[in-house]
Amino acid sequence: MTPDELTQPADNLLDVERTFSERLAYIGRFFWRDKSGIIGLVMFFLVVFAAVFSPAISPYNPLKQNLRDSKMLPAWTAEGSWDHPFGTDNLGRDIFSRVIYGARVSLTVGFFGVLIAGTLGMVLGAIAGYAGGRIDSVIMGVINLVLSLPYLLFVVFIAAILGRSLINVILIFGITDSPVFARVTRGEVLRIRESGYVESAISAGARWPRIVFDHIIPNLIGPLITLATFEMSAMIFYEAGLGFLGLSVPPTVPSWGNMLAAGRKYLTSYPWIATFPGLAIMFTSMGMNLLGDWLRDVLDPRLRRSRK
Amino acid sequence: MTTILQVENLVTRFYTLDGVVYAVNGVSFNLQKGETLAIVGESGSGKSVTMMSILGLIPIPPGKIESGEAGLLLDDPPRDLLRLSPPELRRVRGGRIGFVFQDPISSLNPVLTIGEQITESLTKHLGLSREKAKAQTIKLLGYVGISDPELRYKNYPHQFSGGMRQRVMIAIAIACSPEIVIADEPTTALDVTIQAQIVELFQRLQKEMGMAIIWITHDLGVVAGIADRVLVMYGGRVAEVALVDDLYELPQHPYTVGLLGALPRLDATDTKRLVSIQGTPPDLLVPLNHCPFAKRCEYAFERCRAEIPALRPVGAGHRVACFYDLQKGKPRHD
Amino acid sequence: MQRYFISKLGQSVLLLFGVLLLVFVMVRITGDPAALMMPREASPEDVEAFREAMGFNRPLPLQFVDFLSGAIVGDFGNSLHFKTPAMPMVLARLPATVQLAGVGLLMAIVVGIPLGLVGGFTPGSLVDSVGRGLALLGQSIPNFWLALIMILFFAVRLGWFPSFGRDYWNSVIMPAFVLGLPTMGQIVRLTRSAVLEIRGEDFIRTANSKGLEPGTIYTKHVLRNVAIPLVSVIGVQFGYMLGGSIYIETIFAWPGIGQLLEQSIGWRDFPLVQAIAIFTSLVVLAINLFTDVAYAVIDPRIRYDT
Numbered sequence: 001m002t003p004d005e006l007t008q009p010a011d012n013l014l015d016v017e018r019t020f021s022e023r024l025a026y027i028g029r030f031f032w033r034d035k036s037g038i039i040g041l042v043m044f045f046l047v048v049f050a051a052v053f054s055p056a057i058s059p060y061n062p063l064k065q066n067l068r069d070s071k072m073l074p075a076w077t078a079e080g081s082w083d084h085p086f087g088t089d090n091l092g093r094d095i096f097s098r099v100i101y102g103a104r105v106s107l108t109v110g111f112f113g114v115l116i117a118g119t120l121g122m123v124l125g126a127i128a129g130y131a132g133g134r135i136d137s138v139i140m141g142v143i144n145l146v147l148s149l150p151y152l153l154f155v156v157f158i159a160a161i162l163g164r165s166l167i168n169v170i171l172i173f174g175i176t177d178s179p180v181f182a183r184v185t186r187g188e189v190l191r192i193r194e195s196g197y198v199e200s201a202i203s204a205g206a207r208w209p210r211i212v213f214d215h216i217i218p219n220l221i222g223p224l225i226t227l228a229t230f231e232m233s234a235m236i237f238y239e240a241g242l243g244f245l246g247l248s249v250p251p252t253v254p255s256w257g258n259m260l261a262a263g264r265k266y267l268t269s270y271p272w273i274a275t276f277p278g279l280a281i282m283f284t285s286m287g288m289n290l291l292g293d294w295l296r297d298v299l300d301p302r303l304r305r306s307r308k
Numbered sequence: 309m310t311t312i313l314q315v316e317n318l319v320t321r322f323y324t325l326d327g328v329v330y331a332v333n334g335v336s337f338n339l340q341k342g343e344t345l346a347i348v349g350e351s352g353s354g355k356s357v358t359m360m361s362i363l364g365l366i367p368i369p370p371g372k373i374e375s376g377e378a379g380l381l382l383d384d385p386p387r388d389l390l391r392l393s394p395p396e397l398r399r400v401r402g403g404r405i406g407f408v409f410q411d412p413i414s415s416l417n418p419v420l421t422i423g424e425q426i427t428e429s430l431t432k433h434l435g436l437s438r439e440k441a442k443a444q445t446i447k448l449l450g451y452v453g454i455s456d457p458e459l460r461y462k463n464y465p466h467q468f469s470g471g472m473r474q475r476v477m478i479a480i481a482i483a484c485s486p487e488i489v490i491a492d493e494p495t496t497a498l499d500v501t502i503q504a505q506i507v508e509l510f511q512r513l514q515k516e517m518g519m520a521i522i523w524i525t526h527d528l529g530v531v532a533g534i535a536d537r538v539l540v541m542y543g544g545r546v547a548e549v550a551l552v553d554d555l556y557e558l559p560q561h562p563y564t565v566g567l568l569g570a571l572p573r574l575d576a577t578d579t580k581r582l583v584s585i586q587g588t589p590p591d592l593l594v595p596l597n598h599c600p601f602a603k604r605c606e607y608a609f610e611r612c613r614a615e616i617p618a619l620r621p622v623g624a625g626h627r628v629a630c631f632y633d634l635q636k637g638k639p640r641h642d
Numbered sequence: 643m644q645r646y647f648i649s650k651l652g653q654s655v656l657l658l659f660g661v662l663l664l665v666f667v668m669v670r671i672t673g674d675p676a677a678l679m680m681p682r683e684a685s686p687e688d689v690e691a692f693r694e695a696m697g698f699n700r701p702l703p704l705q706f707v708d709f710l711s712g713a714i715v716g717d718f719g720n721s722l723h724f725k726t727p728a729m730p731m732v733l734a735r736l737p738a739t740v741q742l743a744g745v746g747l748l749m750a751i752v753v754g755i756p757l758g759l760v761g762g763f764t765p766g767s768l769v770d771s772v773g774r775g776l777a778l779l780g781q782s783i784p785n786f787w788l789a790l791i792m793i794l795f796f797a798v799r800l801g802w803f804p805s806f807g808r809d810y811w812n813s814v815i816m817p818a819f820v821l822g823l824p825t826m827g828q829i830v831r832l833t834r835s836a837v838l839e840i841r842g843e844d845f846i847r848t849a850n851s852k853g854l855e856p857g858t859i860y861t862k863h864v865l866r867n868v869a870i871p872l873v874s875v876i877g878v879q880f881g882y883m884l885g886g887s888i889y890i891e892t893i894f895a896w897p898g899i900g901q902l903l904e905q906s907i908g909w910r911d912f913p914l915v916q917a918i919a920i921f922t923s924l925v926v927l928a929i930n931l932f933t934d935v936a937y938a939v940i941d942p943r944i945r946y947d948t
């Protein structure tokens with residue numbers, strides 16, 4: 001998530017030509033944009049659905065080994081069978097079932113990671129923006145430190161120290177990603193403080209809770225939801241990467257990263273083992289990025305364009 | 309008196325997502341050699357769009373110039389600005405007609421020296437060599453009242469104050485000795501004392517260079533001081549046009565009366581700003597088939613709500629678009 | 643300009659101190675760094691002896707002072723695996739990583755900037771769609787997976803490129819491309835949005851009112867302004883690539899810092915991991931500093947203001 005992504009102007013939505021075909025093309029473009037958001041939403045919901053209903057959807061126990069049926073090809077190849085749509089891995093486990101269960105790990109990490117990062121970040125950012133002075137400098141100093149580090153390297157470093165567990169992974173992302181949320185929150189709090197609105201509201205008798213709920217939160221909610229979407233997608237990405245290096249959840253857990261790590265060994269002879277978890281990551285990430293782009297255009301008040 | 313610019317029936321619209329904005333709806337006026345024509349009217353009345361349309365500066369799309377003519381009458385044969393090819397139009401912009409915009413802060417390129425931003429105009433239109441253009445630029449900077457022009461030549465816009473930047477903008481506009489300078493609210497963004505200096509600068513330049521100025525403003529106090537004629541715009545149309553003294557003495561359009569009524573007497577110096585009149589400005593999203601001012605007009609009668617008044621002469625050089633005769637206190641008959 | 647530079651330099655030094663503190667704390671976060679670094683099957687006596695040898699049982703502030711004074715002279719202790727000083731080994735790996743990230747960045751720039759420019763000047767055009775598609779892919783494809791797929795196709799099936807190592811002139815192409823793809827997408831997005839934004843600025847209208855040719859307006863007035871955000875994003879991305887090459891180097895067996903990191907984690911060689919983290923942070927901070935200076939050079943508002 002870089003600043004430019006937050007300030008990218010909405011596409012030239014005002015470009016309307018008069019001729020029928022151009023107008024049609026314009027509407028097509030506009031619809032494409034909206035549609036891209038809807039596509040993103042559908043993709044995301046599919047992943048959520050897979051995660052929630054994994055036991056019902058997956059035909060096999062993802063952990064069940066069956067060495068007799070190992071390394072089976074996907075169903076649509078000549079040697080494949082629809083018993084195992086995506087084939088089986090080196091231990092004869094059903095890849096389709098494992099991909100479905102993998103969504104659970106990814107979404108759990110993404111959801112709780114963003115929950116922690118968002119809560120922590122909002123609190124820190126609000127304190128920094130509200131208190132100002134020395135407290136602000138200290139919090140901002142830490143935020144700048146974390147944001148200027150080579151992120152992936154430090155995540156790998158911490159994960160290597162803490163050891164493989166779901167809780168550790170969630171905590172790592174929750175804590176290291178909170179500065180991003182803190183920065184946005186602080187910026188918004190400062191902007192509202194400086195707008196002079198607060199003084200006038202206080203002099204008119206409003207109390208802080210009222211100001212927070214009526215003005216600060218409504219202004220923050222759009223940017224934060226957008227940010228949460230992008231950050232969740234990033235966490236899912238990083239979790240898979242850690243898994244690939246053998247640093248995320250324990251090796252027995254069917255996560256996309258673990259599957260990739262295992263499939264890598266058989267890349268040249270049984271490439272599908274590594275292909276499907278990779279496609280699953282890409283599917284999820286693409287859906288969330290499309291959704292995030294769309295949310296940003298729709299929710300970010302700075303981008304909402306009036307006619308003038 | 310020679311007419312140098314003749315605008316006829318200019319119509320400009322914007323095709324936005326919210327619908328069509330009827331910004332300029334048949335504006336006609338002329339400009340005499342060496343005169344100052346003030347254009348007044350409340351926000352959104354189409355002043356800027358009119359002027360930018362003439363030079364092809366509105367963004368297309370969403371904008372579109374639907375019809376009209378803008379004749380440069382000094383040319384032989386006269387040419388229509390709205391129908392020039394892009395290269396021909398570029399030769400007019402900056403070369404024959406200079407433009408000064410309202411906000412000198414955002415109107416200069418922050419990463420180019422101000423010297424560069426003036427010279428590029430000189431090399432383009434006058435074909436000067438770089439050294440000659442530089443010497444000329446330094447002269448111009450001094451001419452518009454910037455001290456140490458040799459040093460300032462190399463400075464960037466952010467190193468200048470707002471008033472100084474507006475002087476730079478003026479230097480850009482007059483660089484190639486244009487016959488016409490269009491100044492779109494050139495003082496609105498500036499402090500009051502600086503405003504007076506900029507007005508003076510314009511008056512001096514006009515006296516020395518003899519160009520015609522179109523001065524768009526909200527400030528009726530300035531209008532009285534510098535304009536020869538005044539054009540009052542309302543809802544994308546011309547409401548009234550007259551010599552400045554005639555307009556102040558005998559305004560013929562109820563809207564003009566409202567504007568002047570809102571103006572404190574000339575001896576009161578503090579706020580000469582245009583105070584808004586009762587009611588809201590017209591919604592430009594709907595095409596009108598009646599007088600745009602009818603809803604706010606205390607003299608309006610049925611005809612005003614059924615027909616669009618045309619501009620008609622009511623005195624020497626005085627024309628008004630109104631069905632009601634304020635002098636006689638009754639509807640006009642024609 | 644000088645004041646600006648000095649304040650940025652001061653910030654970098656502070657950040658570097660922060661990095662040292664962070665690394666120091668992180669290694670001790672589990673409470674027992676000795677257990678962390680010793681093999682699991684090591685006997686308690688061995689662990690105790692190791693703790694003694696590394697000085698982990700001394701008071702923390704004392705340990706930190708030692709750590710800092712070592713850091714200042716570039717001494718981060720010995721690698722447990724190689725039993726030799728850690729820092730020289732990290733340094734030896736630097737050229738390979740810089741080459742990889744450099745080529746990747748170059749590819750990202752050469753492809754990304756033109757696509758972004760054309761996209762920004764002609765939104766909705768075919769090239770624009772290609773650019774935006776590329777940006778989306780760059781964001782969404784996990785590069786560790788893309789690396790595997792590319793090896794499968796271009797190395798194993800087609801035999802166009804070597805599948806690992808750094809032995810041939812074309813060894814760098816695949817890993818650099820994979821590493822550079824997300825950056826390519828970022829550059830397309832940023833360039834495109836910057837062009838769109840700057841095209842709508844008032845000063846572009848002024849340039850038009852001067853009658854300048856469209857070519858002049860684009861090259862002189864638009865591009866110079868687009869360059870400002872571009873420089874900073876390129877700097878950030880280069881740092882990101884240097885610190886993010888771990889997967890790529892591991893998969894392609896590219897003998898750089900990322901591969902060393904992956905190996906040293908496998909060996910539980912934390913003095914080496916620690917040296918890598920600190921050194922890479924130093925390089926990234928240096929790049930950020932350099933970017934800030936480059937930023938000032940092209941943006942006169944910073945160059946002359948401070």
Ligand SMILES: Nc1ncnc2c1ncn2[C@@H]1O[C@H](COP(=O)(O)OP(=O)(O)OP(=O)(O)O)[C@@H](O)[C@H]1O
Pocket residue numbers: 307308322324329331349350351352353354355356357358367370371592
């Ligand atoms: N690019 C644009 N897109 C859509 N509508 C526009 C655009 N530019 C101007 N308009 C509309 O055209 C109308 C006339 O605007 P214009 O800028 O000419 O007003 P003005 O008289 O100059 O007002 P002001 O005194 O505020 O400068 C306004 O309603 C405005 O919303």
Ligand SMILES: [Mg+2]
Pocket residue numbers: 355356357492
């Ligand atoms: Mg205007």
